[in-house]
Amino acid sequence: MREVYLDYSATTPVKKEVLDAMLPYFTQEFGNPSSLYRKGRESRAALEKARKQVADLIGANDREIFFTSGGTESDNWAVKGVAFANKSKGNHIITTKIEHHALLHTCEYLEENGFEVTYLDVDKYGKIDLNDFENAIRDTTILVSIIFANNEIGTIQPIKEIGEITRKRGIIFHTDAVQALGNVDINVNEMNIDLLSMSAHKIYGPKGIGALYVNRKVKLPNFMHGGAQEYKRRAGTENVTGIIGFGKAAELAKESLHEHIKKVTDLRNYFIQSVMEKIDEVTLNGHPTDRLPGNINMTFAYVEGETILLYLDVHGISASSGSACSSSSFQASHVLQAIGIPLENALSSIRFTVGDFTTKEDLDYVVETLMVITDKYRSISPFYKKKG
Amino acid sequence: MGNNMFNDKVIEHFMNPHNAGEMENPDAEGTIGSPVCGDIMQIFLKIEDNIIKDVKFKTFGCGSAIASSSVATDMIKGKTIEEALKVTNKQVIEELGGLPSQKVHCSVLSEQAIKTAIYNYAKEHNLEFEGLKGFDPNYDPHDHHDE
Numbered sequence: 001m002r003e004v005y006l007d008y009s010a011t012t013p014v015k016k017e018v019l020d021a022m023l024p025y026f027t028q029e030f031g032n033p034s035s036l037y038r039k040g041r042e043s044r045a046a047l048e049k050a051r052k053q054v055a056d057l058i059g060a061n062d063r064e065i066f067f068t069s070g071g072t073e074s075d076n077w078a079v080k081g082v083a084f085a086n087k088s089k090g091n092h093i094i095t096t097k098i099e100h101h102a103l104l105h106t107c108e109y110l111e112e113n114g115f116e117v118t119y120l121d122v123d124k125y126g127k128i129d130l131n132d133f134e135n136a137i138r139d140t141t142i143l144v145s146i147i148f149a150n151n152e153i154g155t156i157q158p159i160k161e162i163g164e165i166t167r168k169r170g171i172i173f174h175t176d177a178v179q180a181l182g183n184v185d186i187n188v189n190e191m192n193i194d195l196l197s198m199s200a201h202k203i204y205g206p207k208g209i210g211a212l213y214v215n216r217k218v219k220l221p222n223f224m225h226g227g228a229q230e231y232k233r234r235a236g237t238e239n240v241t242g243i244i245g246f247g248k249a250a251e252l253a254k255e256s257l258h259e260h261i262k263k264v265t266d267l268r269n270y271f272i273q274s275v276m277e278k279i280d281e282v283t284l285n286g287h288p289t290d291r292l293p294g295n296i297n298m299t300f301a302y303v304e305g306e307t308i309l310l311y312l313d314v315h316g317i318s319a320s321s322g323s324a325c326s327s328s329s330f331q332a333s334h335v336l337q338a339i340g341i342p343l344e345n346a347l348s349s350i351r352f353t354v355g356d357f358t359t360k361e362d363l364d365y366v367v368e369t370l371m372v373i374t375d376k377y378r379s380i381s382p383f384y385k386k387k388g
Numbered sequence: 389m390g391n392n393m394f395n396d397k398v399i400e401h402f403m404n405p406h407n408a409g410e411m412e413n414p415d416a417e418g419t420i421g422s423p424v425c426g427d428i429m430q431i432f433l434k435i436e437d438n439i440i441k442d443v444k445f446k447t448f449g450c451g452s453a454i455a456s457s458s459v460a461t462d463m464i465k466g467k468t469i470e471e472a473l474k475v476t477n478k479q480v481i482e483e484l485g486g487l488p489s490q491k492v493h494c495s496v497l498s499e500q501a502i503k504t505a506i507y508n509y510a511k512e513h514n515l516e517f518e519g520l521k522g523f524d525p526n527y528d529p530h531d532h533h534d535e
């Protein structure tokens with residue numbers, strides 16, 4: 001059976017070059033980077049090279065990159081860290097209604113601990129309004145955290161404009177760039193970003209490794225207390241192989257960024273166009289152009305999302321409904337709700353994300369399968385009335 | 389398909405559901421929504437001399453709801469109304485060879501839809517059925533049918 005993976009936003013396969021870069025560090029160059037003898041020093045050198053590679057991808061200095069276990073840890077560290085470190089200045093945080101749960105649940109935790117959080121609305125495309133944002137700023141605002149590009153609908157926020165405002169007002173600006181990394185040209189200095197969360201496994205690197213960029217001027221309490229690793233900011237023996245894999249993946253992403261964006265955008269547009277041409281009553285959710293190159297989020301009216309996913313799965317196709325973890329509950333995705341999609345349409349929405357290994361033939365096969373699905377299951381849907 | 393979360397029988401009924409689709413001039417119709425997931429199930433019945441001569445279903449529901457309705461409608465076809473009212477979601481799950489626990493409510497939806505159709509039929513014809521005692525089309529399956 002043909003296998004088509006269209007869930008690159010959930011995770012990506014590790015590229016061969018990345019794996020090859022990692023392998024020697026499991027068995028031969030296994031030294032602890034904190035050891036002072038040659039084996040340790042070699043590990044240290046490889047680790048510092050990776051730090052530079054990650055820094056280069058976002059235009060940062062390598063001293064500003066701190067490795068973590070992934071995006072969730074980076075978000076937690078950034079937001080809780082800034083909040084608790086600036087308690088004496090204020091207790092107000094601004095974020096959006098369409099953040100990843102790593103951010104939303106961290107904010108809820110802070111609300112339970114005396115902080116006030118403003119969750120900005122978004123328009124029907126999933127974008128925040130910059131005037132709303134400026135109006136939400138108070139004297140007590142200590143942190144702004146806005147997702148760079150949304151994981152469900154792919155909408156890219158006006159990050160540079162937000163950064164200009166926060167810089168002018170002297171407020172710390174964090175962004176969760178887990179989905180944007182390697183898919184959007186990011187420069188933390190030009191964009192006035194103070195903190196930025198990253199994850200390796202979304203850019204063809206290994207799972208369990210990520211990083212937080214921390215602008216030198218930002219004071220952030222240490223995350224893990226213990227040894228002197230990560231400039232004493234996050235103690236614990238480093239995930240050396242993971243870090244090396246992340247570094248290599250970042251290097252590849254930087255080298256081929258423009259090529260990757262073009263290729264994946266073409267695939268995305270090809271898929272959207274052929275679905276729209278061949279299937280009736282389909283809508284694209286999110287922004288028509290300001291969206292992640294590989295993101296497609298569509299509503300297939302009258303057919304329940306789980307039915308679509310199961311049929312696709314039986315035919316070797318991996319896709320997801322909204323966000324990866326909401327598949328068994330009545331709750332429609334908070335993101336689709338925030339952009340005003342009615343409940344039954346939200347329940348009929350599927351996210352496909354294409355990536356470097358997707359081909360047009362793959363997409364043709366998926367479109368054909370979707371035609372069968374909509375035909376077959378719309379005919380037994382109580383809501384469906386055939387046109388004409 | 390070996391590592392699927394559903395067994396082959398569920399998949400087979402999902403892919404090729406029995407009794408799915410429209411019915412012309414049904415004698416009874418029942419539609420019910422699941423309070424668990426928001427999905428909808430609709431059942432049509434042809435009834436003659438207290439016997440269910442034909443049955444069709446439509447759904448805006450997940451694969452398990454489709455598979456459940458496929459077997460549930462098979463189970464009541466040709467049966468008397470009283471017999472049909474005795475079909476429980478547990479029997480439906482048994483017939484399917486099992487459903488994952490988070491999909492049990494989908495089989496409840498099929499059972500409820502059949503009962504709702506018969507309930508509407510009874511109301512229209514001023515009939516009473518033992519098996520409908522205590523049945524309320526608006527009740528919450530959360531309270532019942534726990535595995």
Ligand code: FES
Pocket residue numbers: 306422425426427449450451452453491493494497
């Ligand atoms: S999840 Fe709604 S019927 Fe199965």
